[in-house]
Amino acid sequence: MKSNDSRIWTFPPGGENSKNIMMNYVLNRSVALLLVERRDHVSIGSSVCVKLEDRYFLATAAHNLESISKVSRFRVLPRGGRGFGDEAVTFFRASTDYDVGFLEVAEDYVLRKRIDYLQLADLKLGQRHDLNTAFLLCGFPSQEAKIHSNDDIEPVALGLMTSSVDVENDTNRLIIQYPPNSELDRGLELVEPFGLSGCGIWSFPPFQSNPIWSPSKSKLLGIASTWNKSKGYEIAEPMEFWLEFLALEIPELRNVVG
Numbered sequence: 001m002k003s004n005d006s007r008i009w010t011f012p013p014g015g016e017n018s019k020n021i022m023m024n025y026v027l028n029r030s031v032a033l034l035l036v037e038r039r040d041h042v043s044i045g046s047s048v049c050v051k052l053e054d055r056y057f058l059a060t061a062a063h064n065l066e067s068i069s070k071v072s073r074f075r076v077l078p079r080g081g082r083g084f085g086d087e088a089v090t091f092f093r094a095s096t097d098y099d100v101g102f103l104e105v106a107e108d109y110v111l112r113k114r115i116d117y118l119q120l121a122d123l124k125l126g127q128r129h130d131l132n133t134a135f136l137l138c139g140f141p142s143q144e145a146k147i148h149s150n151d152d153i154e155p156v157a158l159g160l161m162t163s164s165v166d167v168e169n170d171t172n173r174l175i176i177q178y179p180p181n182s183e184l185d186r187g188l189e190l191v192e193p194f195g196l197s198g199c200g201i202w203s204f205p206p207f208q209s210n211p212i213w214s215p216s217k218s219k220l221l222g223i224a225s226t227w228n229k230s231k232g233y234e235i236a237e238p239m240e241f242w243l244e245f246l247a248l249e250i251p252e253l254r255n256v257v258g
Helices: 015-027 107-112 239-249 251-257
Strands: 030-038 041-052 055-060 074-078 089-094 101-105 135-139 146-149 152-154 158-162 174-177 200-203 220-228 233-238
Touching: 015 135, 015 158, 030 055, 041 220, 041 251, 055 107, 055 220, 055 239, 074 089, 074 101, 101 239, 135 220, 220 239, 233 239, 239 251
Parallel strands: none
Antiparallel strands: 030 041, 030 074, 041 055, 055 101, 089 101, 135 158, 135 200, 146 152, 174 233, 200 220, 220 233
């Protein structure tokens, strides 16, 4: 699937089109967060919609939630939308052990806004460094957002294909290159990934094992957490950490999570 270069991947026939299809698949399940600490201080975060039983959650990074005390301070923009978002959050919690958290939204909101979602089978647990996996990071960097007015904010999605990194003494998390550092990436300019916190890290389905290619073969592997600027990588919390925290906070889901 991959050569020694982090950007030379084997895509399905019509590779650029397959990447666009993949981005649409991911964006349909992604939700931008407006974090309203004060009326004059709004931050942007990212999240992914996951359904467990008959409940809908936005998986995100815990540090997105740290300075917010009320559900009314969260506004959500499915697919990145435009405006000042919706007051749709009914419940939220942030872990103090790992950088994972969740926001719960009502089923009628998800259905009304036609938000696509993942289920347990769409998550892959235990993913770490793997030279044979292409990783897709997709979220809403704050530097790319268009601020038309205080009540009219337009997050802009960024999708990046990249590789994982083998970091000595850190085998507990998934770490990916940001920006990619292959020869083909020289001169590539990317915004600092603030706002990408909480976005999904996905696997890109390889053509070799998916001759009938579909983006649904992708798995959500982790939640973007921390950027190490000097070393050029993004740290992601694996999905098992998020599921463990969810089961801890909502005991009735323990049997579902396993």
